[in-house]
Amino acid sequence: MTILVIEDDQKTGDYLKKGLRESGYAVDLARNGIDGLHLAMEQSYELVIIDVMMPGLDGWTVMQSLRSKQDMPVIFLTARDHVDDRIRGLQLGADDYLVKPFSFTELVLRIRTLLRRGIRRDADIYQVADLQLDTVRHKITRQHIPIVLTSKEFMLLHLLIKLHDEALSRTIIASQIGDMNFDNDTNVVDVAVKRLRATDARCLARR
Structure with a gap:
């Protein structure tokens, strides 16, 4: 090779x-x-x-x-x-x-x-049920409702969707998302995932 x-x-x-x-x-x-x-x-x-x-x-x-x-x-x-x-x-x-x-x-x-x-090219747009993530425009919608995320949260969601068929450890997730200051004694990844869920819940509540 x-x-x-x-x-x-x-x-x-x-x-x-x-x-x-x-x-x-x-x-x-x-x-x-x-x-x-x-x-x-x-x-x-x-x-x-x-x-x-x-x-x-x-x-x-x-x-x-x-x-x-x-x-x-x-x-x-x-x-x-x-x-x-x-x-x-x-x-x-x-x-x-x-x-x-x-x-x-x-x-x-x-x-x-x-x-x-092997080669797995990123899609420009990911669709998961009623959630759509646009990597080019850096936009996310759920049931056509915009979801506002920080750059770090966007990268985390992108990673979770892109590699949804793989088991991702907290260490792997933190290594892929910059500025997380991750170590084994913190729950920074858990907190980030919790924020994503909370943001999604607020989005659905506005319907």
Whole structure:
């Protein structure tokens, strides 16, 4: 299996290339967005890892161009840790989003999960019974009634709907939703889910 790494930081790029090769993957390394996009368009890869902040073409632009012609698993690996950045990356079509500094073991586990799962593109609109989630317009309605959520709550609901057929631990949920400051001694995920339920109840009460 061959992975393409698009990373302009020399130390990080070399580290990823060496570590992934030791984990059993063949690796191509591009040092900028232009070269990375060219490789991704011209060759076949099982997975692509993309940084965001790069000279020439940034990761957002590479992702947009890549999704217009290629359909392969993509992980954003970046220092941009704001919730809105995560949302943007996922809306552009990334399958996962990991923030630097990162655990290499976690990265490998996420790679294996994506490769095992296969390609599963995000829909623009998810429909679950009478609830509709629009990932492009960032809107949610229940029985045609708008539901107002914070960015973090939107990401949580999106994650729960997108992976409804998988068992998600609190740790996995927290790792996918930025700025949750999660640790095993808190119930932050439970609180976030409770808020979603309360918001839904208020929405139905307005009917």
